[in-house]
Amino acid sequence: MISIARKMAQTGLDIGNSSVKFVQLSGKRENPILKNFELIKLKEGNTDEYREVLANIAKKLTSKDVNISISGPQLVVRYVDLPKMNEEELKSSMKFQAGEHIPFDIKDVIIDCQKVEDIEHGKMKVLLVAVKKETIDKLVKLVEGTGIFPGIIDCDSFALTNAFLLNFPDAVEGTNVALLGLGEKYTVVNIMKGKTPSFTRELQIGGRDFAQAISEKLDVNIKAASLLKEEPGERLQQILEITKPIIVHMVEEVKLSLTYYENQIGSSVDKIYLSGGLSGFKGLEEIFKKSLETDCGFWDPFKRIKIDKGVSEEKLNSVKNQLHVAVGLALRY
Incomplete structure (x- = not known):
């Protein structure tokens, strides 16, 4: 989208609202190799913590040039x-x-x-x-001085598309697919007609709303509520009941997007692919499938990416559902 690169970067840096993720690739774009990755959860989410996390990431990168993304109402x-x-x-x-x-x-x-x-x-x-210019300036200012140099500044929806098309090129042939990026603060709806992006929308709903509802209902702090959201265990039904109004609202907004697309294009979405931290919320996939009457599932952002022998696949598998945007950014070379 916007390039201020010194040189082409093969690292994607996803600076989220609750975590920071990076993916570093090597090799040719059509046959990339995963060299390094990490997901760092934030405790406070203030500027000082972001800078500290970014400075630590910079020490782990063989090249300090990275591609980053933005999202939100700006x-x-x-x-x-x-x-x-x-x-x-x-x-x-x-x-x-x-x-x-x-x-x-x-x-x-x-x-x-x-x-x-x-x-x-x-x-x-x-x-x-x-x-907004102030958004770009704020992002660049945040990164400056940490040892990291911004290259391309993209947006989450395009990064999702890049990652999906590399890993599942055949899945879009002659069909309409929707990519849902379920983040901490926003939900990205990106619909493709074949390999062509045709509709993009960001919903102001995300994992933070789920955690807030759990916190208020059970009278626990946000940290404890977030843990219950991620690992409800035997309290799954209770957590689903608490978050039901938010889920219903999310489903309604996604349905509006799908209906709008169908009215504009003249054909409906054949399959929905989920990604992002909230996609791991127990029961959400089935709720989407039933409520939207559309096939729905997850997708692996590393399906066609070779994993370097120095990378822990066990660690990767535990967080890969949150690395889609970082993968898409790393592929912008």
Whole structure:
């Protein structure tokens, strides 16, 4: 999306709301090798802790150049139909037309655009991305001084797409799939028509809402509530009952997205793929499957990535459901 790279990076750094993850690859893009990874859970989530974690990560990287991503309401992704034009004309046109499609003052954002495909009536579908300048500045400032150098600044939804297409290229042929990234604060909905991204939306719902509901209902602190969310054990039914209103709301919002896509494209989503920390919430996969009446399952972000002999596969398997974005970022070379 936005490149400030010194050189091409093969490391993806996912700076989340409750953890920081990195994935370092080597080799050719079509046959990558996992050289290193880590997931570090945050205790406080303040700036000082982020800087300390990033500085420690920098010490473990053979190359300090990394690709990072952003998410949240300060980021806008739109698919717009425009008359056919070349790349130079498109860039020039967007300086004047972008304001019609984004809810921010055009002076306050960084804009990028890319042709997606030609469509009928002499038009083309264009991907428009806008992010507030202050968001980019804040992210770069956070990383500066830790020994890490930002390369490409992408967004979570595109990183998910990159990782999925590398690992499951055949799964999208002639079909519509939805990638749901269930994070701590946001849920990414990314729908592809074949290999072409066609719809992107971020929901303001995530694992933090689940933990907050558990905390309030059981009168425990957030840390204890998060542990119950991740490992409910014999209290699974109780936890499901407590979080039911949030799950219902999440399902309704996802359903709205799928319905909107179907109305716009004229065909429905055939399968939903789950990823992210919240995807491990017990029973959620089955709830999505039944409520949305759509096949639903998980996907392995390392299916077609060779694991280096120095990497612990046991450790990798315990956290891989949270590394999809980092993998997609690491593949931007």
